[in-house]
Amino acid sequence: MLIQEYGPLKGQMLQIMDENGVIQKPHLVPELSDQEWLELYKAMLLTRSADNKALQLQRQGRMLTYAPNTGQEAAQVGPAAAMGKQDWLVPAFRELGAWLHRGVDLKTVYLYWYGNEYGSHFAEGVKVLPIAVPIGTQVHHAVGIAMASSIKGEDDVTVTYIGDGGTSTGDFSEALNFAGVFNAPVVFIVQNNQYAISVSRQKQTKAETLVQKAVAAGIPGILVDGNDLFAMYAAAKDAIDRARLGGGPTLIEAYTYRLGAHTTSDDPTKYREDSEVAEWQPKDPLLRMKAYLINKGVWSEEQDAALSDEYGEYALAVFREVEEEGDPQLEDLFKYNFREMPAHLREQYEQYVQYLEGKVK
Amino acid sequence: MLIQEYGPLKGQMLQIMDENGVIQKPHLVPELSDQEWLELYKAMLLTRSADNKALQLQRQGRMLTYAPNTGQEAAQVGPAAAMGKQDWLVPAFRELGAWLHRGVDLKTVYLYWYGNEYGSHFAEGVKVLPIAVPIGTQVHHAVGIAMASSIKGEDDVTVTYIGDGGTSTGDFSEALNFAGVFNAPVVFIVQNNQYAISVSRQKQTKAETLVQKAVAAGIPGILVDGNDLFAMYAAAKDAIDRARLGGGPTLIEAYTYRLGAHTTSDDPTKYREDSEVAEWQPKDPLLRMKAYLINKGVWSEEQDAALSDEYGEYALAVFREVEEEGDPQLEDLFKYNFREMPAHLREQYEQYVQYLEGKVK
């Protein structure tokens, strides 16, 4: 078990493929075919393309606020791919790669960042919770979902995400502790992208690693190179399998970097050096994986460029649909607060409709 | 430094004097004279006597709810004695031994459990915060006080208490983390008395020890036999000295046992076996310390019985004062919400006074 070697206090970080796309720990490479790895790379590429498109659209004033995830694709696609079909995903708010891989439509994602509640309404059967904006809150939901699975005697596993900033919230510790006490089949993935808006990881906690926070709850943890798809897949698979067999929760720290801004409202040059970003650029999870696949002979720069364009066009087409859909129905703002609209709410709605009609005539 | 040997993950518990009152680690005995140890023993005895008296009075219907601390005296008096005159104490709610030793009048304590707000108003210069009933909240105050000391360049240290149950609150983790980040001169003492009302320590967390929660915040910690006055004094002194010199926070787990009920509203036989209590009885911190002092020839059973009676009478006399003081002034209920009573509050007060007067005539 990986935990033995890469546990919270081992001072080791699990890396299978190095920064040049060379496999360093062949015995740890998960048993997927080259074709399957290629598919996961494509999932990362789609994520990157959709991300870039969103940023571009935002600059054009067509998308609202957007939280880019460039640089974090492996930390998202790896675990998503390691999940079983029946498993639950409980995201924070920056997990595009995981959403898409777990079956959330890109259109839904774009609707969200476009400012439409339907962006949190997923297709039937997609076991993903909506974005949780208040940092730290979602991990409780994940634990509760996992507890319910145990109580019902089902073997679904729940995977949840949180940021490095999120690990300072009391909610994070409480949730780890609950998960430990109830032996909940849940995997916590901390995307340590080194920043919480402008606050660096060093200012967030004196702990040397974030994974060592698992010790407080008495649960296992593992520190992983979050930009290594192989390592992220392997660690997540290990934790998910263990959870499914009744082994309880695991904390995974995905050590990565937010290459872009916090959101489109943020200007990272105010709080970090370009040189720091430049150091992380070559560690880009896509570059590595592409190098690996090209080396393996199953992919080429040409194919890559073409697919990237294709995804970009696809993303644009999806966004056009979102734009065409326009604003939500007025009634929708009132309709979903309760199963049945209470009298006072109906009255507020109807009076407003009357007002709008009066205004129109 | 003790932390080296008894740190969070060493699996060792600091014990200097064993359960029979025999010193096992002479080199670790803090440098106090026999007379000074005797004084600390007396402080524990006073605590025990005041506790017993409160329980007795409560059974007579004269005291309201009371939270006994029998069995936890060493965990309270030890650290209180290790503090400097200028240091702050931020209690939870079961720290009678610490309050008394830090200069809180027994009368004030009794006023509190008698249901009078003056029980949270201490004599001038007593640097103790009132009881914090909402579990976990007080540790933030302690960190803030300590941060202020640093900011002002003063070298006061803050000591704060929390229970084993309290370590599950998000507040506890947040506070440890803040303390670490700001290198705050604060010492957290977890009184692990094995229960949070009916919930046993084992159900509170999967962590093997509570002190290992320090790891999450990257701060030092030490597990201590909470019924050993020598060990509690030594650990606290070590941590306080380090904090005063700029070494930052420490977490101390005082491993102890609540020999009595949670409060006078609680019936512990509902959730624990008598045999368990019986096992802990001989570990009583007073028994041990008394044995030590008698062995040393500075104390005797006779003196002990006499002093215990004396303290009991003293406590009763203090309580009579409390009873005689009667109910608080009506105006006091309104007067202290703000520096100046706002108009609406004054009106509410005056109307009520009018009502009362009207009723009387």
Place this chain on the structure above:
Amino acid sequence: MALMNLITAINHTLDLAMAQDESVVVFGEDVGLEGGVFRATVGLQEKYGQQRCFDTPLAESAIVGSAIGMAVNGLRPVAEIQFSGFVYPAFNQIISHVARMRNRTRGQRTLPLVIRMPHGGGIRALEHHSESLDTFFGHIPGLKVVVPSTPYDAKGLLLAAIRDDDPVMFLEPSKIYRAFRQEVPEEDYTIPIGKAKVLKPGTDLTVVSWGAYIHEVLKAEQILQEEGIDLEIIDLRTISPIDRDTIIESVQKTGRFVVVHEAARSFGPGAELITLVNEGAFLHLEAPPTRLAGFDITIPLPRGEHHYFLDAQRIANGIRQVAHF
């Protein structure tokens, strides 16, 4: 039928709900082994096992937050908060998620959960054990808020709450947990959430109250009846959504309105009711609609708390002034 007090009625109702529906789970601090500090859950762990009735660590945010997850994943959680004064750590979960998940997901994720807690004071308890949270919860769009005043109502309302597909805050007036017993049918029945109850019809003045205070109002009614003042008394039962129609109909008839509540006066629930009366019965008003409420102070410790709470005398006094306006 059996004689039950409020707490035994709640215990009986939880038992019934758990027996009928496997998805009902009950948890909180001291809820399992001990059966709750007020003994609302006594016997349930023994009967239904540790999977369905259990103790949690001391963490209210986690209690409510995990209840959300359980509700998402097919259970009907009934979480206990030990006292209303300890629910604040869970406010983030309650406001940000409990109340909003349905709307956020446009109806896709519903949260059939109940959060129970002892509510209000008058039990000579320590600080924070006496808080009234009507306004806080009432002001949050997306929550239903219920306060029963009798064992019979508690059963019917709690069963309705557990079966409701939306989250319900169930506030139990701790002062009357054991105050009196009442015949409560063993069988299944529900009382609709959102409906007030006219406890006593009358012609001169409408009084609205709920929870423990209803019983003081009923005593005040006796005093005033002798003086020839005929009150119409309404037990609100649901704080949100408020049953406006029942109240407004009543005030249109009586022309006078008094609301009696334990919570602090300013921004309290009385303000909402008075405003509803203004909105629905302004032209019928013969006297200023009036609130008899807690002072705007922190609830005093036991030695002073009797000043805070309204008794029948004070209530009668307040109502009398409005009746004679």
Place this chain on the structure above:
Amino acid sequence: MALMNLITAINHTLDLAMAQDESVVVFGEDVGLEGGVFRATVGLQEKYGQQRCFDTPLAESAIVGSAIGMAVNGLRPVAEIQFSGFVYPAFNQIISHVARMRNRTRGQRTLPLVIRMPHGGGIRALEHHSESLDTFFGHIPGLKVVVPSTPYDAKGLLLAAIRDDDPVMFLEPSKIYRAFRQEVPEEDYTIPIGKAKVLKPGTDLTVVSWGAYIHEVLKAEQILQEEGIDLEIIDLRTISPIDRDTIIESVQKTGRFVVVHEAARSFGPGAELITLVNEGAFLHLEAPPTRLAGFDITIPLPRGEHHYFLDAQRIANGIRQVAHF
């Protein structure tokens, strides 16, 4: 004098307060190095050092809880919460301690602290970035709650808040952070907390509002003025304690009352104001006192938020009905 918008006025005021009083410290998430996500604290860390202006870890309960400790130990902390929607984790500290420490200790431990936060919506932001918390804070005994509506007022009120020996919740309408600039004197001045301001005297109807909405009310006034309706407009400025006298005097004169607020309608701040008007000017009322308020729904995401917020047209429409009652 210098031209300032609301956010620059706040920045200038914090600077002034820190320069004058060493005990003033400023902190919160992104407050130090970056100078705040809205740039309210920009330049302060550079000028006063990391000890007096600093970033905290992401933990609102700890931010407020440690502020309490700092206030106990001789500082005057000014804590920033990044958005009002993220203050809920700190509710326990605010309700249980910030508001109660003075009373609990019978005046011995006072908490001279300020908790600042952007407040309300209309900035096309994500979920939780648009919440109005007037009622929540207003209902808590022991808190003062201030909402400025102009750069000039922001400075005077913030200085008053920082110098106040009691805790003040300082709610900054983020919609107008950069909406307009105004001459703000460089020198020291305070505006008393607890005093409303008559922005425009009038004879026909009293309108009370505050924060960003005041500016919509002023626009509505123009519309109605043309129709011959003469409004008296009051900027409440302090939500708690409310300046009743100013409002009641006004309503006694005009006989008509409208309160306009952004928060959800039910149990909202309008209910309190209407109740105060009932209590103080019932016999002068010529029309039902009325609230124009947010719907009882979760504030919609940007594509729907325009429906939630009241603009001058809707406000004028609502006032018109009361004027013609």
